Amino acid sequence: MDRRDAAWYVDRVAQGLIFAGGISAIVFIVGIFVFVTKEGLGFVFGPLQPGEFLTSIAWRPTSNNPTYGALALIVGTASVTGFAMLFSVPLSLGAALFIAEFARGKTREILKVLVEMLAAIPSVVWGFVGMSIMNPLIIRIFDVPVGLTVLNAGLILGLMAAPIMTTIAEDALKAVPDSYREAAEALGATRWEVVVKVVIPASRNGLLAAVLLGVGRGFGETMAVLMASGHAINLPTSPFDSVRALTATIAAELGDAPVGSDHYGSLFTLGILLFVVTFVVNLTADLVVRGVGKK
Amino acid sequence: MFAPTPLNRRSYRKQRLARAVFFLMTVALIVPVLVIVGTLVIRGGPAISWEFLFTPPRNFMTEGGILPALVGTVWLVLVALLASVPVGVAAALYLSEYAPDNLLTRTINLAIINLAGVPSIVHALFGVGAFVLFFRIGASILAASLTLAVMTLPVVIVATRESLQAVPQAFREACWNMGATRWQTIRKVVLPNSISGILTGVILEVSRTTGETAPIMFTGAAAFVAFLPESVFDQTMAMSYHLYYLATQATDVPEQTTFGVALVLIAIVLAMNAISIAFRVYLRGQKKW
Numbered sequence: 001m002d003r004r005d006a007a008w009y010v011d012r013v014a015q016g017l018i019f020a021g022g023i024s025a026i027v028f029i030v031g032i033f034v035f036v037t038k039e040g041l042g043f044v045f046g047p048l049q050p051g052e053f054l055t056s057i058a059w060r061p062t063s064n065n066p067t068y069g070a071l072a073l074i075v076g077t078a079s080v081t082g083f084a085m086l087f088s089v090p091l092s093l094g095a096a097l098f099i100a101e102f103a104r105g106k107t108r109e110i111l112k113v114l115v116e117m118l119a120a121i122p123s124v125v126w127g128f129v130g131m132s133i134m135n136p137l138i139i140r141i142f143d144v145p146v147g148l149t150v151l152n153a154g155l156i157l158g159l160m161a162a163p164i165m166t167t168i169a170e171d172a173l174k175a176v177p178d179s180y181r182e183a184a185e186a187l188g189a190t191r192w193e194v195v196v197k198v199v200i201p202a203s204r205n206g207l208l209a210a211v212l213l214g215v216g217r218g219f220g221e222t223m224a225v226l227m228a229s230g231h232a233i234n235l236p237t238s239p240f241d242s243v244r245a246l247t248a249t250i251a252a253e254l255g256d257a258p259v260g261s262d263h264y265g266s267l268f269t270l271g272i273l274l275f276v277v278t279f280v281v282n283l284t285a286d287l288v289v290r291g292v293g294k295k
Numbered sequence: 296m297f298a299p300t301p302l303n304r305r306s307y308r309k310q311r312l313a314r315a316v317f318f319l320m321t322v323a324l325i326v327p328v329l330v331i332v333g334t335l336v337i338r339g340g341p342a343i344s345w346e347f348l349f350t351p352p353r354n355f356m357t358e359g360g361i362l363p364a365l366v367g368t369v370w371l372v373l374v375a376l377l378a379s380v381p382v383g384v385a386a387a388l389y390l391s392e393y394a395p396d397n398l399l400t401r402t403i404n405l406a407i408i409n410l411a412g413v414p415s416i417v418h419a420l421f422g423v424g425a426f427v428l429f430f431r432i433g434a435s436i437l438a439a440s441l442t443l444a445v446m447t448l449p450v451v452i453v454a455t456r457e458s459l460q461a462v463p464q465a466f467r468e469a470c471w472n473m474g475a476t477r478w479q480t481i482r483k484v485v486l487p488n489s490i491s492g493i494l495t496g497v498i499l500e501v502s503r504t505t506g507e508t509a510p511i512m513f514t515g516a517a518a519f520v521a522f523l524p525e526s527v528f529d530q531t532m533a534m535s536y537h538l539y540y541l542a543t544q545a546t547d548v549p550e551q552t553t554f555g556v557a558l559v560l561i562a563i564v565l566a567m568n569a570i571s572i573a574f575r576v577y578l579r580g581q582k583k584w
Binding site: 007008010011014015017018019020021022023024025026028029031032035036038039090091092094095097098099102109111113114115116117118120121122123124125127128129131132133159162166190191192193195213216217219220221222223227247250251254255259267268271274275278279281282283285286 | 393
């Protein structure tokens with residue numbers, strides 16, 4: 001009997017549409033790469049001098065004799081992200097351990113909600129906090145002339161990256177079977193011993209992935225870094241120096257770069273760099289979570 | 296009875312110390328949120344009035360209110376939702392109801408993770424390259440909203456997939472056994488049983504979309520538009536971009552006004568987030584199966 005009634009055709013159409021939606025994420029990620037590359041390619045194979053790009057700090061795209069040295073921007077991004085991770089990684093992992101292993105019932109729920117609130121604050125508000133609250137505070141406490149620095153942007157970035165690290169790390173800790181903990185406790189181990197000797201080693205990969213995703217988040221943050229880092233081209237020698245980040249450069253200059261110009265192409269080239277680095281970081285985190293390299 | 300030996304006592308001391316240290320670390324992450332919200336309320340609160348919320352800015356933004364930015368944000372969020380919710384729900388349906396465990400499915404999952412991880416400014420570049428220039432939409436609400444939609448797609452997909460997977464497999468099997476097609480099962484059984492979870496994800500997406508700045512800066516947000524948007528092809532002011540503009544470019548704007556804008560923005564975002572969380576907690580208590 002042929003069952004090709006109306007319902008059968010509706011089912012087919014629905015399946016087709018759902019499949020189209022299913023692959024949308026792939027379409028968009030490829031689309032992002034294609035369109036960003038398309039606008040940047042003319043610059044990459046034209047005026048770009050790889051040596052200058054990677055070793056010069058002279059980012060002067062609007063001068064009569066333009067130079068495109070991105071070193072200061074790369075170092076700026078690295079220093080702010082590095083400073084952020086310095087305090088954010090221990091705090092986030094500590095918070096994840098507390099929430100997953102020590103907190104109980106109501107306390108745990110409330111802490112989780114508060115961490116989610118931290119994640120919800122928009123980056124432009126963080127940037128505004130950096131400019132209007134942290135800036136005067138840093139100037140007063142450390143007696144320095146400028147407060148929009150690696151320190152300021154790093155502190156803000158650390159707080160912004162903390163929720164994702166805490167959440168992913170907590171998931172990793174929760175994925176450790178309770179029977180492991182019970183076995184250790186039956187041998188007389190305290191909670192602390194269970195955590196150090198059993199839970200952390202068992203969830204090592206997940207914790208590493210959490211840190212990687214935090215780094216990726218910090219690396220790609222735009223508005224907060226633009227507003228709080230001082231946006232000055234500079235190789236920092238201390239946390240009290242202003243810097244300029246890759247993301248912030250695009251955000252600050254794209255509006256003034258005529259479409260199709262070298263300047264415009266150079267900003268898309270920075271975009272390609274950002275895309276590739278975050279792609280690699282995310283891919284690595286995914287592989288780590290899946291336990292590639294585990295026997 | 297067991298009497299604690301000195302060794303036991305030392306272990307317990309260590310445990311109490313560890314607990315205290317981890318607790319303090321958690322508090323160190325949470326205190327800043329409370330301080331920030333508190334400061335914004337104290338310094339921005341006095342700026343809030345009916346006039347502030349419901350009149351346009353005047354006199355180079357040094358006076359007046361934020362109405363066009365508020366209305367613009369509503370437009371941007373609604374258009375972004377219209378674009379991303381159907382696609383996101385379809386993607387989640389595919390992953391939860393159809394996808395076999397194969398390379399394509401792994402690639403889709405990887406693409407979702409990367410879509411969420413790509414820096415917002417790269418999404419902005421994509422928006423400019425694809426929507427504004429290639430598809431010739433021009434800088435407009437439509438281009439900005441589509442950029443936002445692509446960016447927040449993972450939020451919808453992940454939340455929807457979770458609530459679809461929470462529907463017990465037996466429900467589907469019962470329906471198939473009655474001779475229903477896959478689509479009939481999805482429409483009559485799976486979606487009705489997961490709709491509230493999907494809604495939670497959508498509210499969360501509203502919260503995310505409202506605060507985004509970088510993706511709309513070059514695709515449709517403008518520093519000042521004297522009139523309210525009338526179609527999706529207009530440029531518009533937006534709360535997030537308005538805050539950026541007041542904080543970095545505008546001159547002689549009273550500090551209180553800028554704090555007021557930040558307060559309204561964060562109030563919208565946190566309220567949406569709180570609704571989403573409360574909804575989730577409520578649903579967890581309601582589980583029928």
